[in-house]
Amino acid sequence: MPARNTVQRQVIEETLRSLANHPTADEVYDAVHAEHPSIGKATVYRTLGRLSDEGTIGRVRINNGADRFDHRTFSHYHVRCVRCGRVDDVMIPLLGDVDEAAARASGYQICGHTLQFDGICPACQACGEERG
C-alpha cells in the first residue's frame, strides 16, 4: 500500500510540473486520468491537498475562483486574466514593508500576505481589442 501511494504521489506531482501554469485540481485530474485511468478524482484532490500542506507544491487561492496549484513553492505574486481566467506569475520583489505596516495598523501578528493582480493577458489583449 505505501508503494502504491508513493507512485500516485509521484504521478500527480510530475503531472503538476508538466502542466506548469497553475492548473486547478480538475485540470490536474484530467491530465492524470488520461495517462493513469486507475487514479480517481478523490485521490488527486487528496494528494494535491497533502502536497501543498507539506510545502512540496504551492496552492494559490484565487479570489472568486477555484484554487490553483503551483510547482513553484517560493513566495511570489500572481496575476489573473479577468477574461480567460489564466493565472501567471508576477516576478517582482516581495513587498517586505507591508507586513510590518499591517501589524502596526491591526495589532495582528502578521505571518504573510497574498497579493493578486487582475488584468487582461497578452493573448486576450490581442484578440479582444475592440472590447477593451
Ligand SMILES: [Zn+2]
Ligand atoms: Zn486572458
Ligand SMILES: [Zn+2]
Ligand atoms: Zn506561481
